[in-house]
Amino acid sequence: MKKLIMCLLGLSLASCQQSAPLMQREAKVPAVKPEVVESKAQARQELPVLFAASDTLTQPMREFLAQHDLSALWANEQDSAYPDPSFEGFFGPDYYRFGMVFNKVRRDLTNPALYHVQGKSCYFKSKNVRPFSGKLTVRRLVDLHYPGFLKQRAEQFSSAADSLAGHTYTAYGQLQLQEESQENSGRIEGEVVLDFFIVPGQAPAYVYVFDHDGRDDKLPTRGARLLLRGNRLNLTTGQVKSFLVAPDVSAIAPDLFKDFMLDERMGQINPKYAKLGWNEYWKNDEWWAESPKPFRAL
Template identity: 35%
Template sequence: MKQPLCGFVMAMALALSITACQPQTDATAAKAAPALVTKPSVTVQPASASSALLPQVDLSYAWSNATAEAKGNPTMEGFYGPDHYRISFYFSKVHRDSLHPEQYHIWGINRYKKVITPFEGTCTVTRIAALPDTAEMENSSKLRAYTAFAEFTLREDPKTKGAGVYSGKAMLDFCVNARNQARQATFNGIDLGFDNPTKGSGLLFQGVWRNNATGQQKPASWSSNFLVIVPQALEKIGLGSRGDTVYPELAKYGWNEWYENDEWWATSSKPNLSL
């Protein structure tokens, strides 16, 4: 799953000099080639300085997975239940609470076994830390980035049959432009090392779903790059090992339909039929 490029990091005056990415237009991003960089000696910033970003920078755009390339497919894919069935999430709207800058209100829909369910909830940032492992980061040659750690609760529409609540922890890698706007950090590839909490996906949610009626709980995780969370059982079958090619054995896990233009999240208008 490709990630868009950002521009060079700009300076922002707080308790220290904060550098971050500058967004590009879609056209620019499409023409620019990913630039590999040599890992510099990165100085980890004090936790107090990183925490100062919380009231200053609005993370709404980054939490919504609204990267330039994601305009073609802004969904997040993941796995649900003990059988690791495919589940998809789309955040249609995210905005920061006017009184509590650490809290973000989220509206969206998810799809599980072709059933689309609306939800709404919150994502509350608990801390922000400097991201030290930036060797594969595409956003900037200066490679300054942060990770926001948060707790989320997403409540499905209670009128929907079998509705429940998703809750757990979320992580967002981001950089900041000159207008104090956060953009999701993008990387050359997934990073399975220990220094990047999102493993280079940029946005990662991990938690459980709890049924409103029965209290039954099931694991759920999704990401802007699902390859970082593919369960070992599905890896053995072949999910993620051959790009967009889907093995027939994966059909029973919901991966038999993997179309770039399957815009299930879009509001469909009445079709014009020519007979």
């Protein structure tokens, strides 16, 4: 488990050759290695550190964030490719099915790097849905070198010149959430990774993969457009468990289970992982809705 988390938290792409001077002036801040020894975190009632304490945003980056509101993208905005607004993936050392959703994301009126978040987490093993609130702070912005992407998406733009003027980026956000106070409620600290592009005159949009398996390991999000990873502290027991979720679970599952998908094209999950909560994956239980359908009995 320790090795897995260290590998996942280490995945990122460096600022590269794309001709976007804004991100080339990124502040150089040493990466902080997370503390992932659960027994020590439990004893201290602390969560592993995922970001350096110092500010990593330059003034041009702050101006960029003031010009471009990323609220809809952080919220996993629904479209024809991703009609489900939730993130799903794995929780704890046994990799049980875990879900999150951001019902509301609002950019702060005075700080363009800060977003206020409300949503819910779902622990499918215990069939437990917990509301949360907190903040998402943009901590890094880098150029994303993904050749040919904007040209491939040219039909989305009003002119070919727009695609040539566009740029692709990756944003890294620090997620700090508190679940509603009750027994075994949790505090969540995580990293949210967003691959997106900007074309003049249009709203920010996702960079993601349309091929049959929806995955590209060259992208920081593996092609799932967003990726969330971090840790949860149980405020009752002091236990710390890690999580990894994305809009497309097939983009992250191979890191844990090479045989998780029997047929990636059809999204068929291997029945041997039913005990982890995946036996009802296709039941369409909208657990994040205000009046969700009840969970079906096992």
